Amino acid sequence: MMPMRRAPGWCGNERACANPFDPCPRHAYMGRIHPAGARVFRPILSLFGTVFSLITLVVVIVGLSIGAVLHIYGKDLPSHESLANYTPPTISRIYSSEGRIIDEFARERRLFTPAEDIPDLVKQAFISAEDKNFYSHGGYDALGIASAIVDAVKSRGRNVRGASTITQQVMKNFLLSGDRQLERKIKEIILATRIEETLSKEKILELYLNEIFLGQNSYGVTAAAQTYFNKTLRELAPHEAATIAAMPKAPSDYHPVREKERLLDRRNFVLREMWENGYLTEAEYRAEREAPLRSVQNGDFPPFSADLPPRDYFTDEIRRQLSEDFGEGEFFSGGLSVRATLDPEMQANAARALRRQLEQYDRGRGRWRGTGMTIPPDALDSEETWRAALNDLRVPRDIDLNGQWYPAVVLETGDQAMRIGIEGVEGVQEVPRSDIAWLPGDFHETFDAGDVVHVRRMIEDDSGDLIRWTLRQVPEAQGGFMAMDVNTGRVLAMQGGFSYQHSVFNRATQAMRQPGSSFKPFVYAAALDSGYSPATIVIDAPIEIDTPQGLWRPRNSSNKYYGPTPLRTGIEQSRNLMTIRLAQEVGMDVVANYAERFGVYDNMGKFLANSLGSEETTLFNMVAAYAMFANGGERVRPSLVDRVQDRYGRTVYSQDQRQCVDCNDPNLPEGTGPRIVSDRERVMNAVTAYQLTSMMKGVVDRGTASGAINLPVPVAGKTGTTNDARDVWFVGFTSNIAAGCYIGHDQPRGLGSGAYGASLCGPVFQEFMKEAVAKYGGGPFDVPPGGHFIKIDRFSGARLPDDASGPNVVAEYFRDGEEPIFGVMFDGGFAMGNDLDLYSAGTREQVRDVTTSTGEKAQVGGKATFGSMSSGGLY
Known part of the structure; x- marks a missing residue:
């Protein structure tokens, strides 16, 4: 081919x-x-x-x-998976024993609400306002980002918007910073896509709606609904949900008062988006759009805080104690539910009783101090300016004593009347000259225009009509009061001063003061457990002790000596010299051990002067210790909290550790209560506890507190007054409640003549316990087994026949098997002179009234020496 x-x-x-x-x-x-x-x-x-x-x-x-x-x-990048277990900081709330919210603590005011409990209306409002494609995108909105870029280019950087989805905002709020740098945006998108693969849309929305800041210190939608409308989420109308949904863009720029029109426009935009997205019908949209913009800030709704009582010493002490136990971070952000032991009625009684006595004492001093604050004269020219100035001042507004106390400003002083402007009261009021009859000067001498004062209404008892406005002032002397259940340790009431807003220092738990003679029961308790009895005779005679500071000659408050005296009379009449001799006989190491065992001190000094209460302690410790006398000698720890639950409702603390044996028995006979088994430690013999209780009942019946306490149930207690009446006390108890009062100056100095534990603190105890007994009852003190009664003469200690009667006869409780020895006297090693002029037995002890060189009245005993004026000369 x-x-x-x-x-x-x-x-x-x-x-x-x-x-x-x-x-x-x-x-x-x-x-x-x-x-x-x-x-x-x-x-x-x-x-x-x-x-x-x-x-x-x-x-x-x-x-x-x-x-x-x-x-x-x-x-x-941060781990996005941690968000699956994220628990946002939430409010810790304190509830009273009745279940009412009485206080809240939080750094960020947030109330966590699960997604299933957030109404669809609220979700729809936020989705319409922030991310209408939330349920369809994969974490970021590409078209939205492109649109934002175009707008930024067209405006040459003047119009820069975020175009962030809700998922991206969650990433920014939780894991990233809030700046607008490109780097943060990239990280935001990366994390958003990752979290969409990890969490459901509802979980992401839950995180967002609970975390986001919505202005007015409100974090999350639940807190915002409460802050702006005082409503729950389910109570919100569409226009209210839209108002909250308008806030995330710029909370400070949408203030409901300052920027009302701007917020209204933004709210209506959100409503239109909700309509266009199919969440509202056209009729609903138009109706909601016409609704006025109402809010708590505009005065349209009462604030949620109006339903809360003012913060006081009780809840602040709970804050202090739980911050120590759980950590400050957990308490302020852990969403704890705290059930307090507080009885609101008893707390109000405690505050009223202490305030009444402090004010009565203060007005008896006849000195005006006022608030120490003034308003400039140029602010007095118009009512608007002085009201604004008065509103800005930090003066106490939590005082309720015979009516609410109001801050007021002196506008003009006259000869017979003074014109004042009162916060929250329309017009100008007058105070007549008769209202300051307790002061030495007149209006011109005492007040100046612009002075800020407190006033309250004086009203007719029968009709309630206004008599006049009367001037008031916070007392200079302060005090504390506390009451607790002797069997459970539940603190029912605690008042740490005249006004929490005036001074947050809690004088019931934080003030370290000398208890004076209110400490003596612990000396007697040590003696009774050491073989002494209420009939034991101790010499009441002068003592001289050589100390490094000089010769100490302690004395009785009456400056008299009573010779051989039974223990009962020694504690009833608060004999200092008997107590010192007894402490010397028993040994200060034993006394100190008892004081530490009862929790009065952590490490008590073993000095004889401390037997008279010269070492400092707190009212909180003293009341708790007396409660152990009342319950028969078992340890009880005072607690302000019954139970603490975490954010999930799990109990993380329970005050009552006793076991209920039959609580789960469905066959428990009708009318039969379950058996409660206690494993409380015994701190003293039950017979000793009853002996001491009986002796302290004598203090109230015929001793140093006999003129101050008069209740329909048996009461035991002890007064305490230190040198120069720097600190005065009364601590006592019934069969179920122990309570105590302390009064003194924060910077210790004498309270003046006539200031004693019985005269100042006794009336506080009486007023409070009168209401407490009416509510909680009381009865005879339980007599423990293991003893028998013998009648003795309470002055001589001699044994009396079983049928003896009379004012000198008292039935003492002695231990079985221990036949008391009568006629033996103890002197503590301090000899008694043969030529001592003894005072007649049974004579009431009192110091004599004298007139000083300045014309003031005073009460004194005999001539004072260095020893009698030292820290050990307490009574």
Whole structure:
């Protein structure tokens, strides 16, 4: 076969291939394009190839760049998986024993609400306002981002908006900073896509709606609904939900008062979005759009805080104690539910009783101090300016004593009347000259225009009509009061001063003061447990003790001596010299051990002066210790909290550790209560506890407190007054409640003549316990087994026949098997002179009244020496 000869043309036939679009037969047969056509298409194909290559290259480069960016910025990002177990900081709330909210503590005011409990209306409002494609996108909205970029370019950077989805905002709020840098945006998108793969949309929305800041110190929608409308989420109307949903964009720029119109426009925009997204009908949209913008801040709703009582010493002490137990961070952000032991009625009684006595004492001093605050004269020209100035002052507004106390400003002083402006009271009021009859000066001498004072209404007892406005002032002397259940340790009431808003220092738990003679029962308790009895005779006679500071000569408050005296009379009449001799006999190491065992001190100094209560302690410790006398000698720890639950409702603390044996028994007979088993530690013998209780009952019946306490149930207690009456006390108890009062100056100094534990603290105890007994009852003190009664003469200690009667006869309780020895006297190693002039037994002890060189009245005993004026001369 001959080889084919190739023609000059592409197919070997130039003439047949003259038409480039009409291939020759051979060309057609070969299925190829004519060479002339190829020359035309070759540049086009080359162009398309180049473009395709460029596009491919750009795509690859962009892809690699994006991948590199994602790799670089995605390496060290926070773990998004931690959000699955995230628990946002929430409010810790304190409830009274009746279940009423009495206080809240939080750094961020947030109330956590699970997604299933958030109404759809609230979710729809936020989705419409912030991210209408929330349920369809994968964490970020590409179109929204592109639109934001275009707007930024068109405005040359003046109009920069975030275009962040709700998921991105969750990432920003939880894991990233809030700046608008491109780097943060990239990280935000990366985390948003990751979290969408980890959590459900509802969980993401739950995190967002509980975390977001919505102004007015409100975090999360539940707190915001309460802050702006004082409503729950389910009570919100659509326009109210839209108002809250308008806040995330710029809470400070949408204040409901200062920026009311701006907020209204934003609210209506959210409502329109809700309509356009199908969440509202057109009729609903138009109706809600016409609704006025109402809020707590505008005065349309009462604030939630109006339902809470003012913060006081009780709840603040709970804050202090639980912050120590759980940590401050957990308490302020852990969402704890705290059930307090507080009885609101008893707390009000305690505050009223202490305030009444402090004010009565203060007005008896006849000195005006006022608030110490003034308003500038130029602010008195108009009612608007002085009211604004008065409102800005930090003066106590939590005082309720015979009516609410109001801050007021002196506008003008006259001879017979003074004109004042009162916060929250319309117009200008007058105070007549008769109202300051307890002060030595007149209005001109005592007050100046602009002085800020307190006033209250004086009203008719029968009709309630206003008599006049009367001037009041916070007393200079302060005090504390506390009451607790002797069996459970539940603190029912605690008042740490006259006004919490005036001084947050809690004088019931924080003030370290000398208890004086209120400490003596612990000396007697140590003696009774050491073999002494209430009939034991101790010498009441002068003592001299050589100390490094000089010769100490302690004395009785009456400056008299009574010779051989039974223990009972020694404690009833608060004999100092008997107590010192007894402490010397028993040993101060034993006394100190008892004081520490009862929790009065942690490490008591073993000095004889401390037997008279010269070492400092707190009212809190003293009342708790007396409660152990009342309950028969078992340890009881005072507690302000019954139970603490975490945010999930789990009990993390319970005050009552006793076991209920039959609580789960369904076959418990009707009328039969379950058995409660206590494992409380015994701190003293039950017989000793009853002996001491009986002796302290004598203090109230015929001793130093006999003129101050008069209750329908048996009461035991002890007064305490230190040198120069720097601190005065009364601590006592019934069969179920122990209570105590302390009064003194914060910077210790004498309270003046007539200031004694019985005269100042006794009335506080009496007023409070009168109401407490009416509510909680009381009865005879339980007599423990293991003893028997013997009648003795309470002055001489002599044994009397079983049928003896009379004012000197008292039945003492003695331990079985221990026959008391009568006629033996103890002197503590301090001899008694033969020529001592003893005072007649049974005579009431009192100091004499004298007139000083300044014309003031005072009460004194005999001549004082260094020893009688030292820290040990307490009574």
